[in-house]
Amino acid sequence: MASSNYPKGLAKREEILTAALAIVAERGYNRATIRELAEAAGLSKTGLLHHFGTKEELFAEILRRRDVVDEAQIERATSAGLDPKISDLPRLSSGVPGLVQLYTRFSAEATDPEHTAHDFFRERYERARERSRAVLEKFRAEGRLPASVDPEQAATALVALLDGLQIQWLYDSSIDMAAEVAFFLAQLGLDSPASE
Amino acid sequence: MASSNYPKGLAKREEILTAALAIVAERGYNRATIRELAEAAGLSKTGLLHHFGTKEELFAEILRRRDVVDEAQIERATSAGLDPKISDLPRLSSGVPGLVQLYTRFSAEATDPEHTAHDFFRERYERARERSRAVLEKFRAEGRLPASVDPEQAATALVALLDGLQIQWLYDSSIDMAAEVAFFLAQLGLDSPASE
DNA sequence: GTCTATACAAAGATAGAC
């Protein structure tokens, strides 16, 4: 997907992504046109398109990175002996309103089967469900989750809940996403030990 | 909002909305340009824009109608002595994939505070939460819902769940929205009598 | 490989004639 691995190209790609993220965060998705993004990164539109073939690819790359950062954070917490604090999920990247908006709008647009990022999101949702299911299954095996709860069904609901909460939060920032996720997990009967 | 109340204008508006809905349902949101919508309704682009100032207003009107139809259906069921079958919610208009896509994409776009339909959705979400809360509260008063469940918190989660499920369903139609909602309600401890 | 300038198609919106 990347057009090159040369040092200069890589550095410029970083610069573009950073600038793009800042634009999206500050002025919103609508104002994030390739002209604006190019200008912010200090090159022409076509210069930007040399590195990222299309606008969609650029945004997909931003979200891909968000996922990498989030997963690394979860990984670190897990290997440190902590339980993955699922109720913290919405706090990970969601502190950045621009990122949440980008994710929400882009995932909605890519709903179109012919959208470039359609497969990206389809697979992403599959992975999200699968990972959530694995965690819930582990909890169930440890006796922390009632056997009556179907991990697969719960995982799908959890992923849906996160998406839906982000939308509502974009319309009303008083929505407490973390509290809602905690509520959901409590309803599942998840025994959460000393969650600070 | 409407440009006129003359019989001819009203009839044309109906025709436009019906045609627009068909286009969206059949060819998706992206292909639903005002040119295409105008063509389908048998007039020019500007002819269409005379009736609906902008594309956004047209779509907002379609969704407004979806809500009216859905609410009427719920109202009818309720006054017939039936409980509002919340788990049937995703089945109401959601049988029509085009409508679900329209709703999902439009609600994501209107996330931008400067979008014409922003206030429409903000208020719509408020109403949705409020109505869900009222129903859950009623159930709790009837002893069908554990007193430990906070109706407000549960209402927000329910609305979020519905939105999130629709997104996932658009990527994978094997997602069973009704089953997921039923699962959620069961986890709340809702005592659902003879749900057929 | 990296980039700029030019050119173009399609979108939504507006002005003014009929």
Next chain:
DNA sequence: GTCTATCTTTGTATAGAC
């Protein structure tokens, strides 16, 4: 109330300079 014509802005493709 409806249309033609025009305007602006979007994203993208092409040609070619360094």
